[in-house]
Amino acid sequence: MNADAPAYDMAIIGAGVVGCAIFREFSLAGLRVALVERGADILSGASKANSALLHTGFDAIPGSLEAACMREGHARYQALHQGLGLPLLRTGAIVVAWSPADLAALPGIVARAHDNGVLDVRQISAEDVRTREPHLADDLLGGVLVPGEAVIDAWSAPLAYARQGLAMGGTFLPNTRVTGGSQAEAGWTLQTSQGPLSASVVVNCAGNQGDAVEAIARPSPFEIRPRKGQFVVLDKTAYPLASAIILPVPNERTKGVVICRTAYGNLLVGPTAEEQQDRENATVDQAMLEGLLAQGRRMIPALAAEPVTTTYAGLRPATQFKDYQIEALPQRRWITVGGIRSTGLTGSLGIAAHLHRLYAQHFGPLPTPADPVLTPVPNLTEEHPRPWQRPGRDEIVCHCEMVTRGEIAAALQGPLPAGDLGGLKRRTRCMMGRCQGFYCTWRVMEIAAPHVPGLVTPIQGSSA
Amino acid sequence: MMRSAIIIGGGPAGLSAARTLVRAGHDDVLVLERNPEAGGLPRFAAHPGWGMLDFHRLWSGPTYARKLVAAARGAEIRTNTTVTALLPGGGVEVSGPGGMERLWAHTVLLAAGIREMPRGARLLSGTRPWGVLGTGAFQELVYAGGVRPFQQPVILGTELVAFSALLTARHAGIRPVAMLEEAPRITARRPGDWIAHHLLGVPVRTATRLVAIEGGARVEAVRVEQAGRQERIACDGVILSGRFVPEAALVRAGPLQFDAATGGPAIDNHFRCTDPAFFAAGNVLRPVEHSGAAALEGIAAARAMAQALAGTLPAPAQGIPVQAQGGLRYVYPQRLLPGDAPIRLCARASGEKRGRLRVLADGEVVQERRLHALPDRRITLTLPAAVLRGVRSLSVELA
Numbered sequence: 001m002n003a004d005a006p007a008y009d010m011a012i013i014g015a016g017v018v019g020c021a022i023f024r025e026f027s028l029a030g031l032r033v034a035l036v037e038r039g040a041d042i043l044s045g046a047s048k049a050n051s052a053l054l055h056t057g058f059d060a061i062p063g064s065l066e067a068a069c070m071r072e073g074h075a076r077y078q079a080l081h082q083g084l085g086l087p088l089l090r091t092g093a094i095v096v097a098w099s100p101a102d103l104a105a106l107p108g109i110v111a112r113a114h115d116n117g118v119l120d121v122r123q124i125s126a127e128d129v130r131t132r133e134p135h136l137a138d139d140l141l142g143g144v145l146v147p148g149e150a151v152i153d154a155w156s157a158p159l160a161y162a163r164q165g166l167a168m169g170g171t172f173l174p175n176t177r178v179t180g181g182s183q184a185e186a187g188w189t190l191q192t193s194q195g196p197l198s199a200s201v202v203v204n205c206a207g208n209q210g211d212a213v214e215a216i217a218r219p220s221p222f223e224i225r226p227r228k229g230q231f232v233v234l235d236k237t238a239y240p241l242a243s244a245i246i247l248p249v250p251n252e253r254t255k256g257v258v259i260c261r262t263a264y265g266n267l268l269v270g271p272t273a274e275e276q277q278d279r280e281n282a283t284v285d286q287a288m289l290e291g292l293l294a295q296g297r298r299m300i301p302a303l304a305a306e307p308v309t310t311t312y313a314g315l316r317p318a319t320q321f322k323d324y325q326i327e328a329l330p331q332r333r334w335i336t337v338g339g340i341r342s343t344g345l346t347g348s349l350g351i352a353a354h355l356h357r358l359y360a361q362h363f364g365p366l367p368t369p370a371d372p373v374l375t376p377v378p379n380l381t382e383e384h385p386r387p388w389q390r391p392g393r394d395e396i397v398c399h400c401e402m403v404t405r406g407e408i409a410a411a412l413q414g415p416l417p418a419g420d421l422g423g424l425k426r427r428t429r430c431m432m433g434r435c436q437g438f439y440c441t442w443r444v445m446e447i448a449a450p451h452v453p454g455l456v457t458p459i460q461g462s463s464a
Numbered sequence: 465m466m467r468s469a470i471i472i473g474g475g476p477a478g479l480s481a482a483r484t485l486v487r488a489g490h491d492d493v494l495v496l497e498r499n500p501e502a503g504g505l506p507r508f509a510a511h512p513g514w515g516m517l518d519f520h521r522l523w524s525g526p527t528y529a530r531k532l533v534a535a536a537r538g539a540e541i542r543t544n545t546t547v548t549a550l551l552p553g554g555g556v557e558v559s560g561p562g563g564m565e566r567l568w569a570h571t572v573l574l575a576a577g578i579r580e581m582p583r584g585a586r587l588l589s590g591t592r593p594w595g596v597l598g599t600g601a602f603q604e605l606v607y608a609g610g611v612r613p614f615q616q617p618v619i620l621g622t623e624l625v626a627f628s629a630l631l632t633a634r635h636a637g638i639r640p641v642a643m644l645e646e647a648p649r650i651t652a653r654r655p656g657d658w659i660a661h662h663l664l665g666v667p668v669r670t671a672t673r674l675v676a677i678e679g680g681a682r683v684e685a686v687r688v689e690q691a692g693r694q695e696r697i698a699c700d701g702v703i704l705s706g707r708f709v710p711e712a713a714l715v716r717a718g719p720l721q722f723d724a725a726t727g728g729p730a731i732d733n734h735f736r737c738t739d740p741a742f743f744a745a746g747n748v749l750r751p752v753e754h755s756g757a758a759a760l761e762g763i764a765a766a767r768a769m770a771q772a773l774a775g776t777l778p779a780p781a782q783g784i785p786v787q788a789q790g791g792l793r794y795v796y797p798q799r800l801l802p803g804d805a806p807i808r809l810c811a812r813a814s815g816e817k818r819g820r821l822r823v824l825a826d827g828e829v830v831q832e833r834r835l836h837a838l839p840d841r842r843i844t845l846t847l848p849a850a851v852l853r854g855v856r857s858l859s860v861e862l863a
Contacts, residue, residue: 233584237716281591283676289587305724307709310584312592388546391563396546399498400713402559420681421594434713436582441601442609449611454681455594456611459636 006187008034008171011199013178013190013213014206015039016047017348018340020158020165022203025352026359027170030367034199035162035170036192038177038209041419042162043155043426046207047344049282049314051231051258051271054088055346056148058113058121059250064323065354067116070343073350077152080349084160085376086152087263087383093149093245094129096140096299102249103141109249110144120147135241135300149245153263153380154345155426159416160377161348166415167373173197174419178206181216187333190216201363203335203355208279208317210325210338217334222319226279229271229342230313232292235434238267238306246299255342257295259303263381264401264429266309269296271342282313309434316342326354330362375415378407380429397447398440400433408444412451421455424448467569468773469766470556471495471539472547472714475504476755477746477762478575479532480518484766486538490773493539494567496558498546502536503529504577506755508603511631517756518763526607528755550574550718554741571741571769574715574729575762578747580625581707583677590677593684595701599629602703606636614701618686619643619666620674621706622650623840624754629703630664641699643668644688647816651706651840677702706840708751715748725794726750732783732799733807735765736772740780743769749796750812753842778803784858791817791837791862802852809845811860813837819862823847825855837862 010026012019015037023035037044054077057070081088097103106123113121122145129136129143166172177193187200206213214220239261248256260268269292289311296303319325319339324347327336335355340347360366379386387393388402395405411418411427418424430444431437437444445456468490471478474497485493495502506514506525514528515521523531533541545560555568580598595614597605605611615638619626622645633640645651648671675687675694685698710728721730721738728749735743745765746758753761771777783799788811795811809823816838823831823845830851837843845860852858 235713235716237713280680283591284587284589285676286587286589308585308587310582311587312584388559389564391561393559393561393563395500395544396498396559399546402546402548434585435579435711436584438579438582438598438600441597442604445605445609445611445613456605456609456613459606459610459612 004186006198006200008032008197008199010034010201010203011036011188011190011197012203012205014045014204014209015042015162015172016045016205016207017043017154017158017345018337018351019205020161021348021352022205022337022355023165023170024161025356027165027168028369028372029356030369033165033170034197035165035172036176036178036190036197037172037174038193039419040174041423042158042172042416043423046315046317047154047158048422048426049231049312050154050229050316050342050345051260051268052152052154052262052345053245053260054150054152055343056118056146057116057346058118058146059109059255060116060343061322062112062115065326066324066343066347069324069347069350069354071117071350072353073347074148076349076353077157077346081152083374083376084164085379086157086160087381089151089261089263091149091151091244091261093146093247094124094133095144095146095247095249096129096136097142097249098140100141105249106142106144113146118146118148121145133242133244133246135302136246137299137301151245151261151263152345156377156380157345158348159427160375163375163377163416164373167375168370172416178213178216183332201333201335201359203337205337205340207340208315210317214336214338217329217332222321222325222338224279225318225320226276226315227318227341228274228276228282228313228315230284230288230292230311231268231270232289232296232311233262233309234267234269234303235307235309236265238303239265241267241300241302241306257292259296259299265382267306269293269303271314279315282315284311284313307434310432310436324351326351328358328362333363335359378410397443398430398433400435400439401429403428403430405447408447412448417451421448421452424452467492467494467567469493469571469573469769470567470569471573471575472556473497473504473575473577473746473748474502474541474543475575475577475746476506476532476759477577478573479504479536480759480762481573481575481745481766481769482536482539484763485770486536488766488770490770491538494569495536495539495541496545496547496556497541497543500543502533502541502543504755505600508600508607509628509632510607510635511628513628514755517754518759532759547714550714550720550742552719552739571743571772573765573769574737574742574744574748575746576711576714576748578708578710578752580704581709583704586704586707588677589675591679593677593679593682595679595683596677597701597703599625599703599705602629603632606632612636612638614638614683616641616699617701617703618697618699619703619705621645621704622652622668623706624652625752626705627652629705630666634664640666640703642666642697644672644674645670646673647671647839649816651838708747710748710750712748723794723796723798725788726796730798731796732780732801733797734768734777734801735761736768736780750794750810784852784855787857787859789859789861791819792860795860800852800858802849804849806849807847807852809847809860811843811845812841813839813843813862815839817862821845822861822863824859824861825851826857835862
């Protein structure tokens with residue numbers, strides 16, 4: 001190998017769901033790929049907090065890149081999920097009309113869905129909605145049925161993509177902040193907090209830092225305008241209160257407040273849609289959360305009796321544009337993947353396929369890929385048997401989510417171990433149930449502390 | 465095999481019930497404990513304060529837990545065994561080291577205890593950093609783990625458990641920067657605030673509301689509001705105490721009637737649930753009593769279970785429904801089956817209130833007394849059997 005040749009064929013900046021999907025795509029295609037992440041783990045930014053839905057793209061802007069990526073992403077996830085051990089709850093969705101204006105908007109929603117090629121979408125009567133969803137408030141006026149909408153898991157999917165990329169020879173570089181870069185003929189030398197890193201092509205999928213990273217290559221044509229979404233997770237006993245994803249009639253800015261199941265058997269209410277300047281902190285706010293709960297109860301009155309399990313907030317990397325900002329810059333040996341808003345989880349595998357084609361078009365043919373290695377992630381849903389149900393199981397550490405010691409230990413080892421406590425929780429669900437760690441914090445720390453520094457310090461003079 | 469009794473939960477209530485049943489001659493009592501050892505929450509509070517009500521001794525929490533386990537000798541205690549569902553008629557589905565199985569008994573006691581409400585359920589504002597813990601989790605880190613998660617936390621809440629957290633902090637060399645209380649006075653009996661301030665050097669701030677938690681990976685500060693003025697208090701952790709939730713998820717998902725007001729199963733005056741094979745005692749009944757009170761309830765429930773096994777307990781019946789009204793958060797038992805003995809009711813006020821505590825039978829006042837109620841303080845009243853004769857419904861109010 002030429003001594004001046006870049007260490008990697010491709011450096012991907014940002015290990016959110018889009019970065020992980022692209023990492024998988026090009027590792028499978030035979031490139032030497034580095035996935036560069038400033039956080040301690042994958043999903044340290046926008047991708048860790050969203051509604052975890054697999055959309056059909058029925059309500060996307062027809063002809064947009066977002067619509068195309070969602071459609072392709074939706075199809076690819078369905079083809080892939082079993083091999084990678086990923087959940088798929090085929091719940092369908094119902095857009096519910098609560099006012100005459102909503103009702104008048106339904107035919108337009110159906111027409112747009114058909115324009116988007118989602119042909120099984122159809123309007124249904126109020127009676128039909130009530131039969132399907134008996135817990136909805138009586139005063140609904142009608143609905144649109146979207147059979148293809150589904151519930152997935154926002155954490156295990158990118159984890160599976162990243163692990164497959166690693167299994168195919170890719171490299172994950174956590175705790176690596178890209179601070180600058182310079183381009184030479186053979187490619188880029190990126191300055192990072194861990195030293196220089198050379199790659200023939202750079203992919204910017206830095207999420208909420210997308211415009212800042214873009215400025216390494218050129219004045220950014222887009223500006224990130226973070227949009228915050230807050231959510232409330234309700235207790236597992238609320239799960240039966242909605243079977244389909246309950247959507248409101250959307251407005252220009254947001255899809256509105258959704259009620260849906262989660263892959264782990266909870267019920268989710270959210271999100272809000274709030275513009276903010278801060279790109280780092282997604283705070284929850286009591287008044288907004290109470291507002292979400294009130295909206296949820298307005299749609300499903302029985303929610304009033306259900307306890308809250310937890311709350312969270314995410315920042316979606318919106319821009320001044322409605323569509324994704326994806327562009328290949330062959331001269332700059334740079335690919336921009338920006339402005340991937342709330343649809344990134346659905347769109348990620350479609351975006352990766354789109355990039356595959358862009359790469360082949362602008363940067364030359366890809367090497368012959370090796371046979372894909374399948375790297376299923378551990379099952380965390382009740383759809384399939386879990387370790388706590390098996391004879392010979394070890395100690396259950398997290399009693400709310402029924403997580404065993406072995407599952408926690410495994411998540412701290414292997415090819416992509418949890419980089420921080422959040423990563424451990426996302427990989428195992430420990431401390432994520434109704435008690436939120438009241439009963440299990442010490443037992444989790446006992447296992448995790450040697451691997452995740454900085455959580456606890458020994459008490460001097462203590463024998464333990 | 466059909467046992468006499470299965471007890472769900474090996475804490476003060478469950479172990480006291482087991483001891484009582486063994487002494488009543490039952491040699492097939494099974495206690496199911498999901499943790500690796502029995503003893504319950506007192507295991508993690510190593511300062512004195514336990515055993516007074518039931519053993520008439522003053523022990524540390526871990527000593528008390530060991531005594532409870534030792535006194536339950538004769539019952540089988542199966543640890544590392546989690547009940548995953550209640551089955552109508554006296555069954556439980558469990559996950560144990562041997563896998564999943566179903567167990568059955570003539571009587572089943574729910575004694576699963578209690579936990580604190582986490583930050584999410586409180587809808588607390590702010591970021592979600594590491595270092596926000598309930599008292600229970602904090603005490604287990606310190607006493608079982610020998611580690612500390614922070615150096616200078618704030619403590620949210622001022623009931624008895626918050627002062628227990630304060631003592632735990634002192635043991636661990638942790639210096640809380642403040643105790644915060646929304647109400648105009650502390651919840652625990654005085655002189656808790658005096659002790660906190662003068663002996664432990666921790667300022668107690670009443671009429672102060674936590675507005676938001678700040679910090680990235682770790683807690684960096686809290687914002688509080690007092691008399692309309694906001695202030696930032698630098699700290700590296702938050703101990704959440706003071707709002708308790710019965711660990712009654714099995715009831716909410718199962719065949720028994722759940723009382724949204726107590727957060728626990730609805731019982732009659734024999735600690736019996738709506739499925740007569742099930743009984744309940746201790747803090748699973750409501751938020752929260754000291755472990756000694758939970759233990760005494762475990763004993764009382766076990767006596768009822770022994771009577772049920774002997775066929776001498778009054779037959780289950782609809783009974784007289786009891787309702788909490790104006791000024792009261794809840795009252796239990798939720799159903800009364802009057803007999804010859806007086807019946808004790810327990811209630812709790814919604815907040816601090818001076819007024820008259822009244823019992824109304826079919827709308828008529830049958831008992832009344834003056835009461836200065838404090839939040840999180842138990843109100844008890846005893847009804848003579850005669851008062852209940854021929855009554856269709858009962859309500860209790862603080863007006």
